[in-house]
Structures are given as C-alpha cells and as structure tokens.
Amino acid sequence: MSDRIQLLPDNIANQIAAGEVIQRPASAVKELLENAIDAGATDIKLIVADAGKSLVQVTDNGSGMSETDARMSFERHATSKIARIDDLFRIRTMGFRGEALASIAAVAQVELKSRRAEDEAGTYIEIENSLVTKQEPIAFPVGTSIAMKNVFFNVPARRNFLKSNAVEMRHIVDEFTRVAMSFPGISFSLTANGQEIFRLGSSSLKQRIVHLLGSSYASKLVNVQEQTDYLNIYGFTGKPDTAKKTRGDQYFFVNNRFIRSAYLNHAVMNAYQQMIPADSYPMYALFIDLDPAQIDINVHPTKQEIKFEDEKIIYAFVQAAIKHALAQFSIMPTLDFDLDPSIQKLDAVEKPFTENQKIHTAASSLYNTFTQKNQAHLIESKSDLKHWKDFFPVTEKGRDSGSSLETEKLEYEQTGLITGYRKDGESKLRLLEDAEMLQVHAAYIVAATNQDFILVHQQAAHERILYERYADAIRDKPVAIQRSLFPLTLSLSTQDAILLQELLPDLKLLGYEIELFGKDAFIIQGTPGDVEQGNEKMAIEQILEQYKNFSNEVKFSKREKLIRSIAWQHAVKPGRYLTQKEMKALVADLFACTQPNITASGNATYIAFKKDYIERMFGKI
Ligand code: ADP
Numbered sequence: 078m079s080d081r082i083q084l085l086p087d088n089i090a091n092q093i094a095a096g097e098v099i100q101r102p103a104s105a106v107k108e109l110l111e112n113a114i115d116a117g118a119t120d121i122k123l124i125v126a127d128a129g130k131s132l133v134q135v136t137d138n139g140s141g142m143s144e145t146d147a148r149m150s151f152e153r154h155a156t157s158k159i160a161r162i163d164d165l166f167r168i169r170t171m172g173f174r175g176e177a178l179a180s181i182a183a184v185a186q187v188e189l190k191s192r193r194a195e196d197e198a199g200t201y202i203e204i205e206n207s208l209v210t211k212q213e214p215i216a217f218p219v220g221t222s223i224a225m226k227n228v229f230f231n232v233p234a235r236r237n238f239l240k241s242n243a244v245e246m247r248h249i250v251d252e253f254t255r256v257a258m259s260f261p262g263i264s265f266s267l268t269a270n271g272q273e274i275f276r277l278g279s280s281s282l283k284q285r286i287v288h289l290l291g292s293s294y295a296s297k298l299v300n301v302q303e304q305t306d307y308l309n310i311y312g313f314t315g316k317p318d319t320a321k322k323t324r325g326d327q328y329f330f331v332n333n334r335f336i337r338s339a340y341l342n343h344a345v346m347n348a349y350q351q352m353i354p355a356d357s358y359p360m361y362a363l364f365i366d367l368d369p370a371q372i373d374i375n376v377h378p379t380k381q382e383i384k385f386e387d388e389k390i391i392y393a394f395v396q397a398a399i400k401h402a403l404a405q406f407s408i409m410p411t412l413d414f415d416l417d418p419s420i421q422k423l424d425a426v427e428k429p430f431t432e433n434q435k436i437h438t439a440a441s442s443l444y445n446t447f448t449q450k451n452q453a454h455l456i457e458s459k460s461d462l463k464h465w466k467d468f469f470p471v472t473e474k475g476r477d478s479g480s481s482l483e484t485e486k487l488e489y490e491q492t493g494l495i496t497g498y499r500k501d502g503e504s505k506l507r508l509l510e511d512a513e514m515l516q517v518h519a520a521y522i523v524a525a526t527n528q529d530f531i532l533v534h535q536q537a538a539h540e541r542i543l544y545e546r547y548a549d550a551i552r553d554k555p556v557a558i559q560r561s562l563f564p565l566t567l568s569l570s571t572q573d574a575i576l577l578q579e580l581l582p583d584l585k586l587l588g589y590e591i592e593l594f595g596k597d598a599f600i601i602q603g604t605p606g607d608v609e610q611g612n613e614k615m616a617i618e619q620i621l622e623q624y625k626n627f628s629n630e631v632k633f634s635k636r637e638k639l640i641r642s643i644a645w646q647h648a649v650k651p652g653r654y655l656t657q658k659e660m661k662a663l664v665a666d667l668f669a670c671t672q673p674n675i676t677a678s679g680n681a682t683y684i685a686f687k688k689d690y691i692e693r694m695f696g697k698i
C-alpha cells in the first residue's frame with residue numbers, strides 16, 4: 078500500500094483555520110471593531126452593505142500602522158499584542174491570537190488603508206486569497222480602515238451557508254451592540270446600505286445602554302456596583318418588569334469582553350427568584366473586572382467563552398451583587414400587561430407592601446423620582462394592582478371587595494371566561510376550521526370555535542404540543558437528527574458538562590447528537606430540524622439552564638425535566654409573527670393534544686370567550 082498522508086496547501090489550511098474565526102460577516106465585524114479599540118481609537122465607524130455579505134468596513138482614528146506592520150498584520154499568528162507565553166496571563170487587549178486579519182484575508186477580498194501620526198504617507202494594500210495583489214502609498218488621515226469584501230467568494234460552500242440578509246444583519250447588530258456597550262467612552266456609528274442605523278457619541282454607560290437597547294429602559298435600570306480586592310462588578314440590571322419571555326437583552330462582560338456564560342446567567346436569574354416568572358428573562362448588562370491571571374480567555378476561537386480560575390466565587394459574588402441591587406430598589410412594579418398573567422400569582426406581586434418596606438422605600442431617593450408624574454413607577458396606594466381591574470372585567474360585587482387577585486380570578490371565571498385551568502365545559506369546543514385566524518401582538522391567536530372564540534397563547538400552546546411530541550419520542554419515536562455540515566464544539570463549566578453528559582442518551586432520542594470531546598467540551602454533530610443553524614449552542618445552553626431551573630422539583634424524573642426544558646426552548650416565543658397557515662397548524666395541533674388546555678407546568682394555553690358572557694358585556698342579556 079502506498080502512503081496517503083499529504084500536507085495541505087497553505088491557502089486551504091488558511092481557509093480551514095479561518096472557518097473557526099470568521100463564520101459569518103458578523104464575525105469580521107467583531108474582530109475589526111476590537112482591533113480598532115486595541116489601536117486606541119476614540120471614534121469608530123462601521124459600514125456594511127448587503128448585511129455584510131458584500132462589504133464590512135471599519136474605519137478608526139487609532140494608532141495606524143507602519144508600512145511593514147500593515148503588510149505583516151495579515152500573516153497568521155501576526156500580533157503586536159503578545160510576545161511571550163506569560164503575556165497570555167496579562168491580556169488587557171481584545172485581540173491577541175493574531176488570527177483575525179489572516180483569516181479575513183483567506184476568505185475574502187481585503188482593502189487596508191492606514192497611517193501613523195509620524196508618517197508622511199499612508200499605506201494602501203489589497204489582498205485576495207491571502208495574497209497581496211496591490212500595495213501603494215496613499216494620503217490618509219491618521220488611523221486605519223479595513224474593508225472585507227465578498228466574504229467567502231472563494232469558499233462557495235460557506236457562502237451558500239449564509240442566512241438571509243435579515244438574519245445576518247441581526248448578527249451584525251448583536252456584535253456591534255456588544256462592543257459599543259462595553260466602550261461607552263468611544264464614539265461609534267453603524268451604517269447599513271447607506272443608511273445610518275446608530276450614531277453613538279461618547280457617553281455614560283447608562284446612556285449608552287439606553288441608546289442601544291431603547292429608551293423604554295431609561296427609567297428601569299438599577300445600578301449594580303460592588304468592589305472587592307478580588308474582583309469588581311458594575312453595570313445595570315433591569316427592574317423586574319423588564320423581564321421578557323425571550324432572553325434578548327442580557328450581557329456579561331469580563332474585562333470588557335462580551336462572554337456567554339450559562340453559569341453566571343444562572344446566578345443572576347437566581348437573584349431574581351420570586352420577582353419574575355420562572356421562564357422570563359430580565360435585562361442586564363454587567364461588567365466583571367478581575368486580574369487577567371484569574372481567567373483563561375483562550376478556550377474558544379472567538380473568545381466568547383472563558384474559564385474562571387474559581388467559578389464558584391464569581392457565581393456567589395454575581396448573585397449577591399444583584400440581590401443587593403434589587404433589594405435597594407425593591408418596589409412593587411406596575412405590571413406590563415405584556416407579561417404572563419402567571420406573574421400575578423407571585424408573592425412579590427400579590428402580597429401588599431409591608432410597613433417596613435414602605436418606610437425603607439420612602440427613605441430612598443429613588444422613591445421621589447418614582448412618585449413624580451410620568452415616571453414608570455407610581456407608589457400611591459397600598460396596592461399597585463388596581464390596573465388589573467381595567468384589564469379584567471369586574472362585577473359590582475368585585476369592586477366592593479377590593480383587589481385581591483384571588484377574588485378577581487373567581488369573578489373572572491364566574492363571568493363566563495374560561496381559562497385552561499378549568500377542564501370542564503371545554504371538551505365540547507370545536508374549531509371552525511375555515512375561519513381566518515388573527516394574531517395579536519405577535520403573541521396571541523384569536524380563533525373562532527363553535528362556541529364563539531378563543532384566545533390562544535402561542536408559546537404556551539406550542540409548548541404543550543411539543544411536550545406531547547417529545548414524550549412520544551422518548552417512548553418510541555426518536556426525533557430525526559439533522560447532521561451539521563460543520564460540527565461545532567461546545568465548552569461548558571464543569572457542572573454543566575457533567576449535567577450534559579448525564580443527559581446525552583435522552584437528548585439523542587430527542588434529536589441532539591452530541592459527543593464528549595475532552596474535559597468539559599463537546600462536539601455537536603447534529604440537532605433536530607427545528608433548531609436554526611447557528612443557534613445550536615444557544616439552544617443547548619438554554620436547555621441546560623431551563624433544566625437547572627427544574628432542579629428543585631424532586632417530583633419530576635430526569636426525563637420529564639428534559640422534555641419540559643426542550644419543549645420550552647423550542648416553542649415559538651412571543652414576538653414571532655405567524656402566517657395563517659402556521660396559526661392554523663398550531664391551533665389544530667393543540668386541539669389534537671391529549672390535554673390541550675394547559676402546559677405541562679399548568680399554565681393556560683388558551684382562554685375561551687363564551688357567547689353569553691360576551692353578550693352580557695354588551696348589555697344584551
Ligand atoms: P490580534 O488582534 O489578535 O493581534 P489581528 O489579526 O486582529 O490579531 O491583527 C493583527 C495585528 O494587526 C494587530 O496585533 C495589530 O498590531 C495590527 N492591527 C490590526 N488592526 C489594526 C488597527 N485597526 N489599527 C492598528 N493596528 C491594527
């Protein structure tokens with residue numbers, strides 16, 4: 078037999094290596110923005126075209142590069158940021174691996190312009206397929222501009238793998254948001270297809286957060302600030318009413334680097350216990366600063382996952398800091414009706430303010446801002462729940478008896494509105510299949526039945542459907558696995574890794590093919606068809622996190638917890654617009670369930686509006 082091993086040609090090796098760092102246009106956005114920050118820029122402009130597919134360009138007013146450095150910067154392992162292995166433990170810059178520009182040059186056409194303050198002329202360089210095709214002096218202001226054009230033009234398989242412009246643009250905005258949030262002192266702008274999407278002047282962290290995430294947060298941020306010799310934490314966490322059903326606005330930064338950490342997220346969620354429903358996510362933007370020697374950032378090619386020397390301390394610290402911050406501002410919120418009605422059942426909301434709490438609150442300066450007009454919060458009377466009365470129709474009797482939610486719920490049922498809590502009377506419900514359905518607030522579906530109409534909670538309904546489907550899958554019909562083109566690696570905290578290992582056999586029946594790959598690391602070989610490519614890691618992290626939320630529920634088996642977690646994770650979330658076809662399929666699937674009226678955890682999946690009740694409301698009976 079002849080020998081078969083060959084060395085890969087450089088350009089192929091580079092392209093393969095590039096795949097780790099540059100997965101999509103947004104990866105280049107992150108790397109180029111970080112380089113600009115490392116170069117000491119105070120003003121950074123990001124321009125994209127065609128969701129970054131044809132152009133990602135970052136222009137900065139930083140240090141600039143000499144002619145030689147400009148050329149060198151595209152070599153693999155070319156970096157000015159570390160020289161010795163020890164430097165790895167002192168990293169204060171965003172980059173250090175010297176891979177980003179080499180990777181970009183391997184998979185795209187690149188134009189670089191740069192000038193240092195001490196140089197007369199700047200440098201212009203064009204690169205394609207890792208080769209310099211043009212170099213000449215140019216006139217250029219101090220700083221650097223790097224443009225990545227036609228990403229993956231030479232790797233069609235990857236080019237085809239890119240998502241729609243909407244999806245790729247969302248990734249770009251996510252990366253931009255993370256970087257801009259961690260450096261509020263730097264001015265940033267983002268222009269897409271000639272239209273300016275963000276222009277952020279140098280500002281405070283709070284202003285930056287509000288500019289990036291929306292003014293609705295302006296009055297809803299609670300300051301977090303704790304310092305110790307070992308580490309500092311600062312930033313903002315949302316008042317409980319910022320909790321949403323999707324986990325969008327949650328940011329952790331360690332030494333100014335955005336990281337994902339299911340473990341630390343769990344610490345925050347724990348601090349909110351009792352204040353928000355179990356499956357909702359408060360906003361937070363938290364910055365942890367500690368000695369770089371205490372962390373290993375080098376565990377992941379895009380540096381979004383890090384290892385802490387002592388994770389438990391950080392967990393406890395984060396949790397304590399959030400609890401402390403929330404305790405100072407524990408004021409009963411005026412509820413947003415977007416929130417799940419189950420929030421009303423929580424102690425923190427239902428129980429009236431104690432005398433002690435009131436005294437404490439009144440003493441805080443925050444009290445005064447809240448009691449002023451037009452603020453998000455108002456503390457006027459014993460109960461802030463009176464708005465619920467506007468929402469729920471209340472009979473005369475109800476008005477006299479105060480605002481106890483328990484009574485309201487009773488009346489609510491007596492009046493003829495039937496929620497999924499009550500099983501009786503519903504079995505006769507039939508959908509009118511030809512009638513159009515209507516989606517409201519991208520969260521509810523109005524559907525006609527033989528007894529008038531029902532209001533379906535899209536997420537709860539989907540959760541019920543999936544719950545039954547997965548229960549079947551575990552029993553005897555495994556879910557089909559969609560194998561990934563590029564298997565992904567996933568590294569987890571030790572605790573999570575142990576947990577995931579335990580769950581692997583059952584996960585396989587549910588469509589997740591995951592293999593152990595060294596200590597605390599896994600390879601994701603495949604996921605069920607309904608997990609979007611690119612979201613695999615997040616899906617698994619969310620499942621683990623949700624699973625952990627159930628960890629106190631001793632009455633459930635491991636499988637039961639897993640099925641519930643995955644049903645929750647895969648269910649369509651509020652905010653997703655559904656087509657007629659999707660709505661009809663969803664509601665029909667719900668009614669085909671063995672128990673359509675509630676989710677596994679007992680929340681209603683729909684509310685039925687009965688004919689006589691509606692007539693009564695209009696004074697017709
Ligand atoms: P790393 O950031 O890990 O060092 P990169 O491939 O991102 O590696 O960049 C390589 C080198 O090019 C950097 O170390 C830096 O010296 C230089 N460089 C890259 N971008 C800029 C910039 N915008 N301004 C000045 N120097 C830059």
Ligand code: MG
Binds near residue numbers: 111112172177178
């Ligand atoms: Mg870099």
